[in-house]
Amino acid sequence: MSATLTNARVAMSGISKTFGAVQALRDVKLTLNPGEIHTIAGENGSGKSTLLKILGGVIQPDQGQISIDGQEQVFPDVRSAMKFGVTVVSQELSLVPHLSAAENVFLGHNQARNKFGISWADTNKSCSTLLKRLDLDLDPSIQVGSLSHNRQQLIEIARALSFDTRVLLLDEPTSALDPMKWIHSLE
Numbered sequence: 001m002s003a004t005l006t007n008a009r010v011a012m013s014g015i016s017k018t019f020g021a022v023q024a025l026r027d028v029k030l031t032l033n034p035g036e037i038h039t040i041a042g043e044n045g046s047g048k049s050t051l052l053k054i055l056g057g058v059i060q061p062d063q064g065q066i067s068i069d070g071q072e073q074v075f076p077d078v079r080s081a082m083k084f085g086v087t088v089v090s091q092e093l094s095l096v097p098h099l100s101a102a103e104n105v106f107l108g109h110n111q112a113r114n115k116f117g118i119s120w121a122d123t124n125k126s127c128s129t130l131l132k133r134l135d136l137d138l139d140p141s142i143q144v145g146s147l148s149h150n151r152q153q154l155i156e157i158a159r160a161l162s163f164d165t166r167v168l169l170l171d172e173p174t175s176a177l178d179p180m181k182w183i184h185s186l187e
């Protein structure tokens with residue numbers, strides 16, 4: 001199962017992708033309207049991850065168009081998709097185990113700075129606020145590698161929410177979580 005949470009109008013059409021002899025997607029159409037939550041269900045190998053990776057700029061389609069709020073866009077990489085608020089959380093964890101929860105959540109951000117450099121007090125506080133949205137009450141300075149897989153998945157989601165995310169794509173990172181609990185926490 002994959003899921004999306006949308007705050008923009010996304011239209012994908014005519015999306016096709018082959019890997020060698022394997023046709024992963026053929027002429028796929030998907031429309032997401034603001035406020036909608038979608039689930040994409042299909043058996044293993046049916047192309048769910050491929051579709052989300054294309055929308056998230058992780059891989060490129062052989063054919064097809066993507067438009068955001070009526071404007072056609074091309075996402076040659078993840079950063080291009082993120083500029084339009086499209087963020088994908090993939091099945092594989094991408095956290096840095098020896099860094100803290102807050103460092104992982106804000107990796108690559110311009111953190112609040114004071115005259116001594118990055119303000120860790122502010123960064124930790126922002127991290128706690130995000131984690132609370134996900135019902136996760138933990139010390140933001142804890143090393144991520146010491147946490148359970150479940151909690152690491154929630155930190156991945158907190159990281160996705162820390163950007164200006166309007167379209168959140170979750171590729172089964174929630175399979176081990178209580179679904180209603182995290183969906184309510186995103187509202």
Ligand SMILES: Nc1ncnc2c1ncn2[C@@H]1O[C@H](COP(=O)(O)OP(=O)(O)O)[C@@H](O)[C@H]1O
Pocket residue numbers: 019020022023024042043044045046047048049050051
């Ligand atoms: N990078 C890749 N290289 C070769 N084949 C791939 C690659 N990614 C996906 N595929 C193939 O594309 C098909 C769809 O895979 P995928 O999108 O991962 O399906 P799902 O997420 O629904 O399980 C499968 O047959 C898979 O083996």
Ligand SMILES: [Mg+2]
Pocket residue numbers: 048049050171
């Ligand atoms: Mg998959």
